[in-house]
Amino acid sequence: MSFIPDVLSFIDGRKAESAQDWALRRDEILELLAREEYGFLPEKKPVRISTLGKNNAHSGGRGIEEKLELRIEADMGPFTVPVTLLYPDTPEKHPLFLYISFSPDIYQHYFPAETVLSRGYAVAMLHYTAITSDDGDMQNGLAGLMDRADDGSGWGKISLWAWTLSRALDALLLRDDIDKANIAVIGHSRLGKTALWCGANDERIRFVCVNDSGCSGAAMERCKNPDSETAEKIYRRFPFWFCENYQKHGFDVDNMPFDQHFALAACCPRFVAVHSASLDDWADPASEMRSCLNASPVWKLYGMKGLDEGVKGSLSYFLREGTHYLALADWTAYMDFIEAHKA
Numbered sequence: 001m002s003f004i005p006d007v008l009s010f011i012d013g014r015k016a017e018s019a020q021d022w023a024l025r026r027d028e029i030l031e032l033l034a035r036e037e038y039g040f041l042p043e044k045k046p047v048r049i050s051t052l053g054k055n056n057a058h059s060g061g062r063g064i065e066e067k068l069e070l071r072i073e074a075d076m077g078p079f080t081v082p083v084t085l086l087y088p089d090t091p092e093k094h095p096l097f098l099y100i101s102f103s104p105d106i107y108q109h110y111f112p113a114e115t116v117l118s119r120g121y122a123v124a125m126l127h128y129t130a131i132t133s134d135d136g137d138m139q140n141g142l143a144g145l146m147d148r149a150d151d152g153s154g155w156g157k158i159s160l161w162a163w164t165l166s167r168a169l170d171a172l173l174l175r176d177d178i179d180k181a182n183i184a185v186i187g188h189s190r191l192g193k194t195a196l197w198c199g200a201n202d203e204r205i206r207f208v209c210v211n212d213s214g215c216s217g218a219a220m221e222r223c224k225n226p227d228s229e230t231a232e233k234i235y236r237r238f239p240f241w242f243c244e245n246y247q248k249h250g251f252d253v254d255n256m257p258f259d260q261h262f263a264l265a266a267c268c269p270r271f272v273a274v275h276s277a278s279l280d281d282w283a284d285p286a287s288e289m290r291s292c293l294n295a296s297p298v299w300k301l302y303g304m305k306g307l308d309e310g311v312k313g314s315l316s317y318f319l320r321e322g323t324h325y326l327a328l329a330d331w332t333a334y335m336d337f338i339e340a341h342k343a
């Protein structure tokens with residue numbers, strides 16, 4: 001069993017003992033994860049959003065679908081990203097899911113539109129490769145228009161996708177039909193890693209829904225199931241998801257100054273739901289749960305419950321039967337979690 005870095009211990013050895021201490025320790029953790037794993041997020045940029053079209057009869061008239069265009073003033077010129085906004089055709093403000101999606105189409109197997117609408121939620125969907133391609137082309141899409149540090153700590157693609165979700169939120173929060181206190185972010189697999197990193201950084205997001213995110217997501221990198229993905233394996237196949245500094249850690253996991261429970265803890269004192277699938281050995285459910293347990297002490301500084309005190313904690317873990325997937329059962333459990341902790 002290798003040494004597990006303590007989420008509460010500052011780099012200088014002091015221990016966070018209060019909510020005030022945690023705010024500082026959280027900054028340290030975000031800096032560490034940015035510099036050593038995902039790469040630093042770009043600075044905030046101005047955005048504008050416009051409506052291109054509207055369908056008032058989504059899901060048999062239950063929902064309204066708006067086709068939006070998010071315009072980001074990137075370092076080297078403007079860039080536009082399509083956003084699909086779906087919301088119930090009812091007068092009250094809607095809690096919002098920021099959903100980073102594998103598909104450009106809102107009609108897709110990972111998204112149960114009618115169920116989500118019937119529970120009163122709005123969903124803003126961004127298609128991840130409309131932001132930048134899922135490969136090592138650092139000139140594609142938005143990536144080609146953003147400055148990037150060349151010292152090994154420049155943003156990887158996960159950081160750029162996560163950052164764009166926050167820019168979409170900048171614009172969406174200006175609408176008066178969104179319940180600003182109840183914003184969630186959700187993503188599956190590589191986009192679960194993205195949702196986690198976005199939620200860790202963006203304090204406007206109250207609920208961080210991390211689906212089957214595995215390696216470099218919710219799963220601890222130390223002591224993994226040998227059949228699962230490790231930092232070394234992921235860096236060999238997908239170096240562009242990360243910053244270059246991550247490579248050295250992949251080959252020396254036992255000595256990394258962090259592990260993935262740091263990313264979960266960085267969401268505290270907000271709310272995190274980690275989901276795994278029982279047959280998803282590659283993501284390693286046991287390591288995803290261990291990470292929740294290791295992050296839990298942080299919530300106690302706020303008088304909140306972590307995972308160790310039951311599923312109604314502010315950090316929750318859910319194991320769905322089945323394979324790697326973002327299922328209706330996952331969405332339902334995320335919405336139950338949100339309803340238990342709504343502002």
Ligand code: GTR
Pocket residue numbers: 188189190191214215229234
């Ligand atoms: C796999 C990758 C995982 C996971 C998955 C996905 O190939 O090894 O880390 O992200 O892709 O995103 O579907």
